[in-house]
Amino acid sequence: MFGARKPRKEKPRVSAYDKALALLARREQSRRELSMKLARAGYERDEVEQALDRLADDRYQDDERFAGVMARSRAGQGYGPARIRAELKSHGLSDARIRAELDALEVDWHAEAAAQLRRRYREPAGDDLAERARRAQFLLRRGFAAATVRAVTHADVDEAACDD
Incomplete structure (x- = not known):
């Protein structure tokens, strides 16, 4: 059948x-x-x-081309240098190559961190310490340096004080 x-x-x-x-x-x-x-x-x-x-x-x-594309892409997505460095390192790129790519970006990391805060949180944190800590953690997770995060989150407080 x-x-x-x-x-x-x-x-x-x-x-x-x-x-x-x-x-x-x-x-x-x-x-x-x-x-x-x-x-x-x-x-x-x-x-x-x-x-x-x-x-x-x-x-x-070409790993060199890949590094440039990846670094520009991640910076454009609002990630900080530590996060970009870690991702490039995970792809087996040398420290020298990573450093060169980060330098080539010519990003103002303070301005970028502040822009990320404005994008994520519409209003300034003010004097609320818990809210400032939450915002600092957000920026740290995105790969911004602690000094940058401190400067940006404290500038947020200074900005709010000036508005009063």
């Missing part, structure tokens, strides 16, 4: 190079990130290394 099922044809496996290229077509990625994704997909270490070397030679993958 019913015949036996035909076995499915297996798709030929995509090379590590082609898989990585497809990942890079979506967005910039670090060498470490691509390496981990390809390893999870079951590619052998040698094939992964060869693919990544070829991608670098062809200038499709």
Whole structure:
């Protein structure tokens, strides 16, 4: 009545190079990130290394370019230098590269922290210590330096005093 099922044809496996290229077509990625994704997909270490070397030679993958894109993106999203540094470090970038990218941003971190506070909290905190602490924690989680947070949250109090 019913015949036996035909076995499915297996798709030929995509090379590590082609898989990585497809990942890079979506967005910039670090060498470490691509390496981990390809390893999870079951590619052998040698094939992964060869693919990544070829991608670098062809200038499709460049950690320097990735660092710049990532740093600008995160700064534009309102994150502070500590958070950006930690994220770049997690991608296996050198401290020198990270420092260079942060310097290249030319961001006024005080102004950016103040802008984040204004965006998140419409009204000044005033003299409420608990509210000021909550706002300071918000900025610290976003990666702003403690000195910047202190200056910005205290400026908030000074601003409120001037309004009275």
